[in-house]
Amino acid sequence: MPHDHSDDHPHALLPPEPALRVKAIETLLVEKGLVDPGAIDAIVDAYANKIGPQNGAKVVAKAWTDPAYRKWLLDDATAAIADLGFSGLQGEHMVAVENTDQLHNIVVCTLCSCYPWPTLGVPPVWYKSSEYRARVVRDPRGVLAEFDVALADDVEVRVWDSTAEIRYLVVPQRPADTDDMDADALAKLVTRDSMIGTGFALLPGDA
Amino acid sequence: MDGVHDLGGVEGFGRLPIEDSEPAFHDDWEAKVMAMRLLMAAWRKWNIDAGRHSVETLPPADYLTLTYYEKWLASLVFLSERAGLITRDEIANGAPAPGSVKSSPPIDGPGFLALMAKGRPSERAPTAAAKFALGDQVRTARHMHAGHTRLPRYLRGCVGEIVLLHGTHVLPDVSSRLTGDEGAEPLYGVRFSAREVWGNDADPKLSITADLWESYLAAA
Secondary structure, X not given: OOOOOOOOOHHHHOOXXXXXXXXXXXXXXXXXXXXXXXXXXXXXXXXXXXXXXXXXXXXXXXXXXXXXXHHHHHHOHHHHHHOOOXXXXXXXXXXXXXXXXXXXXXXXXXXXXXXXXXXXXXXXXXXXXXXXXXXXXXXXXXXXXXXXOOOOOOOEEEEEEOOOOEEEEEEOOOOOXXXXXXXXXXXXXXXXXXXXXXXXXXXXXXX | OOOOOOOOOOOOOOOOOXXXXXXXXXXXXXXXXXXXXXXXXXOOXXXXXXXXXXXXXXXXXXXXXXXXXXXXXHHXXXXXXXXXXXXXXXXXXXXXXXXXXXXXXXXXXXXXXXXHHHOOOOEEOOOXXXXXXXXXXXXXXXXXXXXXXXXXXXXOOOEEEEEEEEEEEOOHHHHOOOOOOOXXXXXXXXXXXHHHHHOOOOOOOEEEEEEEXXXXXXXX
């Protein structure tokens, strides 16, 4: 790429305070006819209010309660997740990985912050942080301890580094004593972190 | 490129910034940056790979200290200026240059939501048979080029096993150059033991799986 000398990066031309920078660039882009303000509002509304881990939770709860769906999800997550209506940008190619008593999966993107937007929404700050990206491929158990998650020594840990356009969704283990719960109730136990692999699903009393 | 963005395994970082009940956005401006970057990308003057590379080429100190959405803003300004959609004078003045032509109608909300629902798949029709099969042992390249690549530094020169066949996907190393060529080739999930990557003291129950393109790999 032709811009390795980045000492005169054009963002230095903007005001130093982020909110003012953004206002300045928004005004320019709108006045140039490059951005429709209504489209900004539509995207903000979608990611702030509509698209989030509640989507992925429905996928997991269905997999917990419907063996045929679980198999479909593990065989062809893209199609199985699209069937529930959660597809599109940054979820074009999905793979679901299932936790068991003997196996724990954790997802990261060490090179940037790739994350399955249609199922989990926009990523939390810690997922995008240098700390997580640097440490989780080397010391996942140390990282998990910061989430108060401890795995037995004999549990295999698989870290998935999202280096391409494949997005990973962890299917956490279904908590004990939930046999009488339906998919809607179970979905409330499925946290964002449990679908990244930095948490477990909640116990019924904790939801 | 051997950039500061390539963080896997870098030591010295401390505790994670975990926040309870974190909102999707911490401030309105963050959400606007995300929206504007998506909307400007809809002009198709760049692609996701060139977009990622623009963040990677921020000065290293900026990369480590700017927040995520500050980096996206810097990237948005850089990409828009390089594509000729805005000029340096316009950025500095915060207003269109006198007499500049207004762009054709930008994509509207419903238009973008439709695009968002469709996504931008990176899979392409295969042009050649995949060289590797499930269970094959492969060694990753030792040296990469100075441009954008998705072979992380910590996985270079390592032997792993093919565990997933993803089909043929756009190669970021080529597509990020914006020549119109996508360089699509077979993409594989490759699993490495932590001992292969980090040495014999590493956790024997730990592995790392990354999605790597065929040209990053050789039979081992």
